[in-house]
Amino acid sequence: MYSNRKSFAIKLVAVTCVVYLFIHVFTNTAVPVIREMQESGRSLAALENLDIPIADADNFKQIPTGTEAPPQPHPQNNNEDKAESSDSSTTSHIDTVRTEVLNNIKCTDKALESRIQQRGDYWVLYNYIKALKTFRCHESITYTTHADYSFMDNLVPLLERWRGPISIAVHAPGTDFQNTMDSIAYLRDCSSPLVRELVTFHIYFSTKHVPNEVPKPDKVFAEPYNCSLTPPFMNVSSENMYKSQKKLLYPVNVGRNVARETAQTHFFLASDIELYPSPNLIEKFLKMIADNTDPALSKDPKVFPIHIFEVGANQQVPENKTTLLDMLSKGTAIPFHKKLCPGCHTVPKSKEWQTAKETKGLHVFHVGKRTGRFIHWEPIFIGTARDPLYDERLSWEGKMDKMPQGYALCVLDYNFLILDNAFLVHKPGIKIYKKDPRRAMLASKTHQLISKIIFPELKVLYGTRKGCAV
């Protein structure tokens, strides 16, 4: 008995040391700290919805999830765009670009229909609040993102730069639901008209935290919002949020996947709401696709990563690369998470990118891989429904939420076509490291989950490739 206890005690000490060491190494090196809310990424496919894109299939018919509203296939050279064509026919130049895009990508239109559906442990109200403007699959790029209501102050600055469709999944458990609805009402009634026009909201919450009342989509905003009231998303303190009171984790990848799967367009930019894109990105990108030159049109699996930067709290977000380069040289802008997790966002040929002057239009600057120095890279990119989704078992608090997707992209031998004149800038304010014991604990659990369960699954499902790691 005594010796059993003694050996138990020794084991306990040993295990504690290992755990301590692990947490120490983990929190101080490999992994990013603080709000990767903004540092999106992709984690791998919701493994339950295993419609994983196949590396060599350039055929866009495989849309992940068979649950979307029935797609409306349209022939490639369709001249009879009646209903929706008024949306895009502002100038003949834009029309020509769109026609060329449609010739170069084969895509399927998707309806914008509200529906309630369970997804793992969550209820999802898909397309709960719909944008007025709808898009055919080749007509634009959708910015897909996730948030809770306390992040909604980003929506208008984001829209002013993006000026295209946004698909956003909002986590709204319990009493956070009403604040979320009020926030959306404020944005639609009292801020920029772009919100009504371009933003589609999806709502989700755990089956254990269903709000007391959920109106039908057509009954949500019965009365106009009182615009004299303070916007409900301003200066929210986390103690007042239901999510914090109940100590819920933020299911970041459920939101990312919901927003992605509901995008109406073939291309989307899966991002975090605090990352604002450089202006005119949509038109420039579609022009590049219309021009149909290699490597952008290569059949090899590919995504289009975008460089990310941070600027000081009192700085303007730069309007173009010329201004950005100027700010970098003055130190008023820095590469994203330079101070938190340089390895996570170091982009291949970034030095060259930062010395290359702005040019006209948009092109592929460099074709990179997620190997070597970039083995833990968590790129944010323009991609399509063929790319692996994110693992919905991972939370924002647990970190590493995009690593499984990064691994899948690597094993599938994706090319990373880094764009030259486009960039993302985080909402002004440079992040610094803050100790957070709860997150450190959750991060260590996540690391266990990934190494013991998820990584072995990925190896079975995708296989292995030299130079790839989670």
Ligand SMILES: *[C@@H]1O[C@H](CO)[C@@H](O)[C@H](O)[C@H]1NC(C)=O
């Ligand atoms: C709107 O809110 C303001 C500020 O609280 C209040 O004074 C006003 O009476 C409200 N208006 C209506 C129509 O409820």
Ligand SMILES: *[C@@H]1O[C@H](CO)[C@@H](O)[C@H](O)[C@H]1NC(C)=O
């Ligand atoms: C929010 O907080 C900031 C900084 O503390 C303050 O300047 C601002 O007035 C507040 N806004 C509202 C609407 O309360």
Ligand SMILES: *[C@@H]1O[C@H](CO)[C@@H](O)[C@H](O)[C@H]1NC(C)=O
């Ligand atoms: C870049 O933006 C700055 C500031 O908005 C503007 O003055 C400048 O003309 C722009 N440069 C180019 C090349 O568009």
